[in-house]
Amino acid sequence: MVTIAEVARRAGVSPSTVSYVLSRKRSISEDTRRKVEAAIAALGYHPHAGARALASNRSNVLALMVPLRSDMYVPVIMEIAMAVATEAREFEQDVLLLTKDEGTGGVRRIAGSGVADAMILMDVELDDDRVPVLRETGTPSVLIGLPADTAGLTCVDLDFEATGAVCVDHLADLGHRDIALIGESEAVYRRHTGFAARTLTGFQRGVAERGLRAVHRPCEGTYESAAGVLARILEERPTTTGFVVQNEAAIAPLLSLLRLAGRVVPEDTSVVAICPDQVALQSSPRLTSVSIPAEEMGRRAVRQAMAQLEGNRRSSLTLLPPRLTVRESSAAAPAV
């Protein structure tokens, strides 16, 4: 292990000077800086993370808590995690990976052990038990998703309510009068994850404003569930020509099933998905969709966390506006 003392000796300066060269917390003569940097490079010096954390009371680590068994939206989680890891490095921070099943104990452990400076929490539920602990311990934190009470919290999420409305507007603009929302599984609504409910709210608002008729059906990610849901919709309301799909696992089955049912997309039936661009692009036909800005959310979360560590403690809600991209799965409603 090469230490700061060895670097200092080799550069012919004191250890504190080396430290200051690294932290740029006071001005250093050009000459000294060069000598120190040369010594660092020559020795392959890396500051000892623990020693630094102990002395500075900063670990330079962000803890990221991810859902353990996310049957759904795995790619989104992955993309967020990668974005967090990448953006964190821009701030010379590392990322500690925690699973949500560590629960409140995990939050306390992180808050109490100084292993991380701030936390980023994913898969936030409306009544999330980690939130009170965050408040109580005062841990700098950013939530990806919205709990019911956001007072004093920093949250980042897609504006799902606007998303629901935007999808309706798009279909209404194309002349569709009867539309359906194929939602997340019952479990998601039951777990009180906010985004599904917010999408529904926006969807219903849009439907009311545009004077459409609509149905909403939860749907598991399986082929069977999609088949059942679609069959029921086509039976109960065969005039339905527009679909909004939120459960990305249901997209592929739905497209197959529509084909089997003799519906041609987009000539007979339009489909708008709420999913990552990647999923929309690898479907056939490529889907008109509102993308889930996973990378953007991850980046924002990191920046918000860093802002808090800089001293900004004010709470903030960042709701990213939905961006609908028209592709090949939506078109004018068929003439009656």
Next chain:
Amino acid sequence: MVTIAEVARRAGVSPSTVSYVLSRKRSISEDTRRKVEAAIAALGYHPHAGARALASNRSNVLALMVPLRSDMYVPVIMEIAMAVATEAREFEQDVLLLTKDEGTGGVRRIAGSGVADAMILMDVELDDDRVPVLRETGTPSVLIGLPADTAGLTCVDLDFEATGAVCVDHLADLGHRDIALIGESEAVYRRHTGFAARTLTGFQRGVAERGLRAVHRPCEGTYESAAGVLARILEERPTTTGFVVQNEAAIAPLLSLLRLAGRVVPEDTSVVAICPDQVALQSSPRLTSVSIPAEEMGRRAVRQAMAQLEGNRRSSLTLLPPRLTVRESSAAAPAV
């Protein structure tokens, strides 16, 4: 911040005694232990990670390096990462998330800064430039995947060669004479990721041993690519009745396309996939498959890493045997 000194004072013992209660490195009287534990609970004490790392020269952190942009097998990566995180906690270790794009610099940083005790690397390429750095720095490490030269390394992976052979055997046993391997994208072969090549080797060996006729075609994860590949196979060798699919993104398109081509699975055509169980189960029909034991690999990797930290420095190769599960996508070949 509650410190060990406060716990000691409250329990009426010395700090070192508290430390020993925690580390169980020397025997403590039942009475003392209870008092200390009570104090810890009452104060909500958590040892300061940095201080501990500094004093003990152990960070209790495992670094996990994951591919940044994994167009393919995202669920597998996710499952491995979650398994690593979960298993690590069993050893009271935390997991640091690094992206592969940090490259050799990242490895050096981890090795030099004491931020982690060991590394687990995913997405290992045949000629991976991180491997020499691992050897040079002597960092305790486990590779998930196999590089070309495994000398002195600890590796964990599915036995893809046996996997290829097992798929062939299954189809041969069912009477299929002409089979096809729909592989990963060209990019994967080009990047010299070992598993694709090893699968092909096993496949070809099986084909030779069982006296079958076979074709192998790389395939991107898109619908278009799958369509092109399938069309070509059906044209060049229309007697093909058995398919082995390795690229999980190609599975859904392939099934749709077979249906469109008038092939009924499994009556006319059998499909065997190499994919996570989750993917096999959510397809329709449910797929006969060799599962990618992602969780098992993650767990094993952690155990191997811990074993190294315990002093076992001997290199080891762990090749998990393939497990083929027969589901609804394979059946006896149609009579000629």
Next chain:
DNA sequence: ATGAAAGCGCTAACAG
């Protein structure tokens, strides 16, 4: 079975 005390490597006053 327990305590006292010497660091671990670094940062941040304080001093010049």
Next chain:
DNA sequence: CTGTTAGCGCTTTCAT
């Protein structure tokens, strides 16, 4: 612009 030094909180000899 640079050096000296006192800790940060913990582990681990050494001592009893």
